[in-house]
Amino acid sequence: MREFSRLYAELDATTSTTRKLAALQDYFQRADAADAAWAVYFLAGGKPRQAVPTGLLKQCAMAYAQIDEWLFEECYHSVGDLAETIAHILPPPTRTSDFGLAYWMLERIAPLRGAEPEVIRSALFAAWDELDWQGRFLLAKLIGGGFRVGVSRLLVTRALAAVAQLDPKLLAQRMVGWTDGRARPDAERFARLIGPDDGQDHRLQGGQPYPFFLAHPLIEHPRQLGPVGQWQIEWKYDGIRAQLVRRHGSNWLWSRGEELITERFPELAALDLPDGTVIDGEIVIRLPDSGQQAERVAPFADLQKRIGRKNLTARMLGELPAGLIAYDLLEQDGHDLRGLPQQERRARLEQLVQRHAAPALMLAPQIVAADWDALEQLRATSRQRGVEGMMLKQVDAHYGIGRTRNVGTWWKWKVDPYSIDAVLIYAQAGHGRRASLYTDYTFAVWDTPAEAGGERKLVPFAKAYSGLTDAEIAVVDQTIRKTTIEKFGPVRSVRPSMVFEIGFEGIALSTRHKAGIAVRFPRILRQRVDKSVDQADTLDNLRALLPSSPVTESEEDAQPAQQDH
Amino acid sequence: MEDMVVVRKEGLYCVPGDFYIDPWRPVARAVITHAHADHARMGHAHYLASAPGAGILRARLGADIHLQALDYEESITHNGVRLSLHPAGHVLGSAQLRMEWQGCIWVASGDYKLEADGTCTAFAPVRCHTFITESTFGMPIYRWQPQAEIFEDINRWWRANAAEGRASVLFCYSFGKAQRILHGIDPGIGPIVCHGAVEPLNRLYREAGVFLPPTATVGEAEATRRGKSNAYAGSLIIAPPSAAGSPWMRRFGDYSDAFASGWMRLRGTRRRRAVDRGFVLSDHADWPALQEAIAASSAERVIVTHGQVATMVRWLQQNGLDARAFTTEYGDDDADDSSAAPPATAQEQPGHA
Numbered sequence: 001m002r003e004f005s006r007l008y009a010e011l012d013a014t015t016s017t018t019r020k021l022a023a024l025q026d027y028f029q030r031a032d033a034a035d036a037a038w039a040v041y042f043l044a045g046g047k048p049r050q051a052v053p054t055g056l057l058k059q060c061a062m063a064y065a066q067i068d069e070w071l072f073e074e075c076y077h078s079v080g081d082l083a084e085t086i087a088h089i090l091p092p093p094t095r096t097s098d099f100g101l102a103y104w105m106l107e108r109i110a111p112l113r114g115a116e117p118e119v120i121r122s123a124l125f126a127a128w129d130e131l132d133w134q135g136r137f138l139l140a141k142l143i144g145g146g147f148r149v150g151v152s153r154l155l156v157t158r159a160l161a162a163v164a165q166l167d168p169k170l171l172a173q174r175m176v177g178w179t180d181g182r183a184r185p186d187a188e189r190f191a192r193l194i195g196p197d198d199g200q201d202h203r204l205q206g207g208q209p210y211p212f213f214l215a216h217p218l219i220e221h222p223r224q225l226g227p228v229g230q231w232q233i234e235w236k237y238d239g240i241r242a243q244l245v246r247r248h249g250s251n252w253l254w255s256r257g258e259e260l261i262t263e264r265f266p267e268l269a270a271l272d273l274p275d276g277t278v279i280d281g282e283i284v285i286r287l288p289d290s291g292q293q294a295e296r297v298a299p300f301a302d303l304q305k306r307i308g309r310k311n312l313t314a315r316m317l318g319e320l321p322a323g324l325i326a327y328d329l330l331e332q333d334g335h336d337l338r339g340l341p342q343q344e345r346r347a348r349l350e351q352l353v354q355r356h357a358a359p360a361l362m363l364a365p366q367i368v369a370a371d372w373d374a375l376e377q378l379r380a381t382s383r384q385r386g387v388e389g390m391m392l393k394q395v396d397a398h399y400g401i402g403r404t405r406n407v408g409t410w411w412k413w414k415v416d417p418y419s420i421d422a423v424l425i426y427a428q429a430g431h432g433r434r435a436s437l438y439t440d441y442t443f444a445v446w447d448t449p450a451e452a453g454g455e456r457k458l459v460p461f462a463k464a465y466s467g468l469t470d471a472e473i474a475v476v477d478q479t480i481r482k483t484t485i486e487k488f489g490p491v492r493s494v495r496p497s498m499v500f501e502i503g504f505e506g507i508a509l510s511t512r513h514k515a516g517i518a519v520r521f522p523r524i525l526r527q528r529v530d531k532s533v534d535q536a537d538t539l540d541n542l543r544a545l546l547p548s549s550p551v552t553e554s555e556e557d558a559q560p561a562q563q564d565h
Numbered sequence: 566m567e568d569m570v571v572v573r574k575e576g577l578y579c580v581p582g583d584f585y586i587d588p589w590r591p592v593a594r595a596v597i598t599h600a601h602a603d604h605a606r607m608g609h610a611h612y613l614a615s616a617p618g619a620g621i622l623r624a625r626l627g628a629d630i631h632l633q634a635l636d637y638e639e640s641i642t643h644n645g646v647r648l649s650l651h652p653a654g655h656v657l658g659s660a661q662l663r664m665e666w667q668g669c670i671w672v673a674s675g676d677y678k679l680e681a682d683g684t685c686t687a688f689a690p691v692r693c694h695t696f697i698t699e700s701t702f703g704m705p706i707y708r709w710q711p712q713a714e715i716f717e718d719i720n721r722w723w724r725a726n727a728a729e730g731r732a733s734v735l736f737c738y739s740f741g742k743a744q745r746i747l748h749g750i751d752p753g754i755g756p757i758v759c760h761g762a763v764e765p766l767n768r769l770y771r772e773a774g775v776f777l778p779p780t781a782t783v784g785e786a787e788a789t790r791r792g793k794s795n796a797y798a799g800s801l802i803i804a805p806p807s808a809a810g811s812p813w814m815r816r817f818g819d820y821s822d823a824f825a826s827g828w829m830r831l832r833g834t835r836r837r838r839a840v841d842r843g844f845v846l847s848d849h850a851d852w853p854a855l856q857e858a859i860a861a862s863s864a865e866r867v868i869v870t871h872g873q874v875a876t877m878v879r880w881l882q883q884n885g886l887d888a889r890a891f892t893t894e895y896g897d898d899d900a901d902d903s904s905a906a907p908p909a910t911a912q913e914q915p916g917h918a
Contacts, residue, residue: 012832013841013842013843014841015839016841065705067705068883070879071704071705071876071879071880074704074873074876075704075705075706078704078706078831079706079831079833080833081832081833084831084832085706088705088706088707088708088830088831089705089706092708431833434833434837435831435832435833435834436831436833436834437833437837470837
């Protein structure tokens with residue numbers, strides 16, 4: 001554990017990419033293969049299930065530190081991270097040990113899953129007796145199931161490629177699926193990961209997908225991108241990005257987080273395609289009139305209902321049928337097509353979809369316009385169409401890896417978000433870097449217009465915690481402390497004094513929100529220092545943004561659940 | 566019995582003695598526990614302070630202040646109250662104030678630290694009936710490692726930077742923390758350069774007989790190394806946090822920066838600072854040391870001032886002590902360190918740490 005905790009400390013301590021890369025290389029050069037396998041798993045974003053329930057972990061820590069719950073909670077509110085709080089409050093260890101990460105994962109942590117509370121308690125006490133601060137912090141993170149390291153997957157790939165003296169592209173390909181919980185990281189797998197290139201890698205085993213090619217946000221006007229004819233243009237759908245892999249008579253469906261989601265979408269698992277086919281596209285919920293060209297699809301909220309369900313009933317499959325809007329073909333007849341130009345892959349995709357027509361397999365229509373201005377006018381209709389904007393893909397682009405731009409570029413050209421001026425009424429301290437700073441806010445609008453007269457009430461409608469700079473947060477934090485009315489645990493209610501412009505991507509009716517409205521991806525666009533609280537928007541202003549045919553919001557919370565392109 | 570010490574708008578006030586302790590508004594008679602700016606303010610007609618701290622107090626408040634200095638343990642009687650000052654181990658000259666009147670003993674701790682650091686007289690517990698304590702780090706999350714480990718971490722960081730031809734810039738509070746670091750590190754690693762806010766205090770410490778390794782200001786350093794492109798490679802630069810991001814920093818070329826403070830214990834605070842390294846080094850008592858000091862005073866009554874007041878009061882009450890709070894204006898220290906702390910709230914007013 002010490003080697004890995006040193007690596008974690010080094011990655012955590014610096015913001016410099018060069019130093020992070022050096023620390024990673026150093027670690028992988030020296031680490032035991034079984035430990036390194038687990039390290040790759042965590043660094044690449046692997047998330048094992050929680051081994052000990054949070055409540056029990058807390059109870060044990062309080063007992064070991066001999067402090068009461070109120071004091072633990074005070075500590076937690078100052079620290080803003082459970083694992084870190086636990087590491088801080090425990091008295092010093094009584095002895096030292098140095099076992100590797102794999103030993104901890106397999107011998108010490110895995111047996112805790114589902115064990116009796118007394119067994120867990122003595123196991124935790126024994127572990128705390130022998131671990132130092134950093135080790136205890138990591139242990140709590142590994143047990144808690146929410147471990148995250150501040151390092152990009154690309155950087156891990158680069159470090160491993162350097163250590164293995166392999167092409168980073170090859171390593172990226174081998175890394176696909178590493179974080180899928182079903183395959184246990186072990187020494188043998190790690191050896192294969194960094195083993196020499198035997199020329200067999202191009203033949204993909206089983207249902208492995210390709211690393212996803214990701215788009216860049218387009219900030220400027222696309223006029224600077226040259227002639228519009230050089231671009232393949234599609235709508236940007238609000239669904240789940242996925243690769244459908246067909247090999248050896250079976251289908252595998254992978255989300256962009258490289259999670260295998262085949263069972264969630266039996267419609268797509270049943271699609272009959274030739275062996276050796278990999279399609280990149282977007283999973284959406286079909287409407288009766290969606291058609292082969294996906295002219296209209298159901299809002300994301302409907303898709304969330306499907307994601308949220310463990311058991312898919314026949315009724316749900318009937319009411320919310322899923323489909324894949326195909327927009328790229330990565331493999332055909334077992335051949336990797338990623339090196340072909342975009343338009344060539346598109347032509348082959350069109351043929352394929354035509355030949356294997358099925359309601360659940362749609363083709364992303366291409367948008368044709370005479371020039372950028374015409375395209376911009378079309379883009380303005382995005383909201384009516386239920387899409388987020390447009391995708392611009394270079395006609396000669398290869399299918400790259402991740403956010404690379406060396407083999408052609410994909411741009412996402414999103415519509416401007418909805419926006420509303422709202423009043424900050426509650427604040428809560430943030431986590432991690434924002435611990436003990438008030439950074440998470442609840443915003444409200446007025447229930448009636450000012451002209452209506454009488455007593456008006458502020459109705460909360462959204463929570464947002466991003467969009468302000470550190471300097472802006474510091475100022476808002478000070479105001480919150482000065483205008484606090486009441487404290488409820490970590491939350492403060494404040495005297496309404498600050499107005500913010502809140503942006504969001506979607507809006508739907510909701511029975512579970514006080515305002516009767518749920519918004520998607522709410523964030524702070526800016527503080528409206530020019531506006532007084534009275535001038536903030538009203539519920540009517542908010543309702544006016546609802547689409548004409550109202551859709552009800554799902555059971556899942558209106559939070560980002562799917563991963564963006 | 567009446568309380569011997571109460572809070573007035575000017576500061577903590579000793580009723581029978583008719584004097585103030587570290588007052589924040591101008592008064593006729595002030596006893597100063599130590600020379601940090603939130604405790605030693607200008608404008609009082611008469612000052613009483615410890616002899617080891619007299620030099621720094623004069624340097625900060627003016628040579629012409631009306632100052633009476635007492636050696637540690639030396640006592641005087643004023644309006645029937647017997648006063649004496651006892652080492653607090655916080656910075657050079659820091660003292661706890663012992664007040665005895667009609668058989669009753671109160672101690673005002675000022676700021677204190679239990680670990681002896683060689684730059685000031687070590688903390689000595691004083692038995693009393695009522696103990697007025699600080700609580701800057703009065704939460705169980707604050708536990709310090711032994712300072713030798715921290716100095717070794719600093720040495721390692723400095724050595725690694727020197728090996729890579731980089732300068733090492735260490736931000737810390739200029740009075741107390743800077744000298745403690747200078748005293749504790751390995752001066753053999755390279756030249757040491759101090760900011761203009763730090764160097765005058767170094768001089769005062771040396772005059773008081775505290776060993777500090779040779780240091781130079783940037784002016785002196787540049788006079789001898791003029792024309793060299795990477796004049797500061799391998800050097801350790803000690804500067805107050807306010808120097809971060811200022812044009813003064815440009816001269817150091819490629820450097821790694823670090824911050825030394827008790828607040829660096831929390832990852833969130835450290836990451837907000839956005840420095841390469843955070844060294845957890847404080848001039849204040851950590852949670853176990855606060856408990857130890859309170860126990861050693863054998864006081865039955867404890868009054869908590871600046872820091873984690875509500876938490877400490879509740880904890881002490883739960884442990885059978887008669888505990889309550891004084892609202893003070895301490896902890897709101899010189900601008901150059903308050904920014905290191907988490908934002909202040911009514912209960913938590915962090916200062917230099």
